[in-house]
Amino acid sequence: xxxxxxxxALIKKFSGxxxxxxxxxxxxxxxxxxxxxxxxxxxxxxxTNLSTIKLCPLCNFPTDNTLCAICxxxxxxxRLICIVERSTDLLSIEKSGYYKGMYYxxxxxxxxxxxxxxxxxxxxxxxxxxxxxxxxELILALNPTTEGEATTLYIEKELxxxxxxxxxxxxxxxxxxxLEYTDSxxxxxxxxxxxxxxx
Numbered sequence: 001x002x003x004x005x006x007x008x009a010l011i012k013k014f015s016g017x018x019x020x021x022x023x024x025x026x027x028x029x030x031x032x033x034x035x036x037x038x039x040x041x042x043x044x045x046x047x048t049n050l051s052t053i054k055l056c057p058l059c060n061f062p063t064d065n066t067l068c069a070i071c072x073x074x075x076x077x078x079r080l081i082c083i084v085e086r087s088t089d090l091l092s093i094e095k096s097g098y099y100k101g102m103y104y105x106x107x108x109x110x111x112x113x114x115x116x117x118x119x120x121x122x123x124x125x126x127x128x129x130x131x132x133x134x135x136x137e138l139i140l141a142l143n144p145t146t147e148g149e150a151t152t153l154y155i156e157k158e159l160x161x162x163x164x165x166x167x168x169x170x171x172x173x174x175x176x177x178x179l180e181y182t183d184s185x186x187x188x189x190x191x192x193x194x195x196x197x198x199x
Contacts, residue, residue, distance in 0.1 A: 007029055007030075007033070010025075010029045010032075011025045011026050011029050012025075013025075014028050014029065052064055056068035056070075056071055057120075058071040058102075058120075058124060059071055059102065059103045059104050059105060060087075060104065060105040060106070060107060060120075061087055061090055061103060061105055062087060070094075070102065070103060071102065075100075076100060076101060076102055077100050077101040077102070078101075078102060078128060079101070079128070079134050079135065079136050079137060080099075080100075080101025080102060080136075080137050080139065081101060081102045081103065081104055081121075081124075081125070081136070081137070081138050081139070082099060082101055082102070082103050082104070082138075082139040082141050082191075083103075083104050083106060083121075083138060083139065083140050083141060083142065083155060084103060084104070084105055084106070084141050084142065084179065085105070085106060085107070085108055085109055085142050085143055085148065085151070085179075086105065086107070086108070086180070087105055088179075088180040089105075089141065089143070089178075089179040089180055090103050090105060091180075092179050092180050092182060092184075092187060093141065093179070093187055093191070095184055095187075096184040096187040096188045096191070097184065097188075098187075098188040098191055098192070099191050101139070104120075104121050104124070106118075106121075106142075106151070106155070109142065109143070109145075109147040109148055109150070109151040110147065110150050110151045110154055111147040111150070112147075116151065116154065116155070118155065118158050118159065121159070122158075122159065122162070125138075125159070125162055125164060126162070129162070129163060129164075135164070135165055136164045136165070137164065137165040137166075137167060138155075138159065138164055138165070138166045138167070139167050139168070139169070139191070139194055140152045140155060140156065140166065140167070140168040140169070140197075141168070141169050141179065141190075141191075142155075142168075143178050143179055144169075145178070152168055156197060165196065166196070166197050167194040167196045167197060168194060168197055169190040169191065169194055170190045170191075170192075170194055
């Protein structure tokens, strides 16, 4: 191989990013090589700073505080919990400006080679049920893909025994699409017209 080992190693790292193949990864690396030294140092520092980020204990969204900004916000509707696959899905729903409830990021779907841990969510729901006489609604806002639908069914089965209302986003979202790339108007409509799957 004619490229230095350090370049090969970084190309391999970038190739592991979602949606990035070896050619695009190589473009990133050679772009970085041509940056001024100060910019390289700044970028390395920003990446190092990511180690200070942790997951919010209530919703699994990244935060640099005890709780994330959404969970700290007293104006949010605590009786609504929107379940999403990834943090980027949460950001897309927030960008729509319509939803004012809480969130829970499950961190993937059943096909991502990891078990979805719902124990934290169950605990949170039970605390809400204990301290709140009003009904709680879970909105299952997973991607309308085969994997997302299977995960929706799994969550419904796991949490169906709790005294909560479970809904899912209306089908305005194209099958196979990802929430992260859906426009705000479509997301708002899908939330407004969500369908009940359990009382």
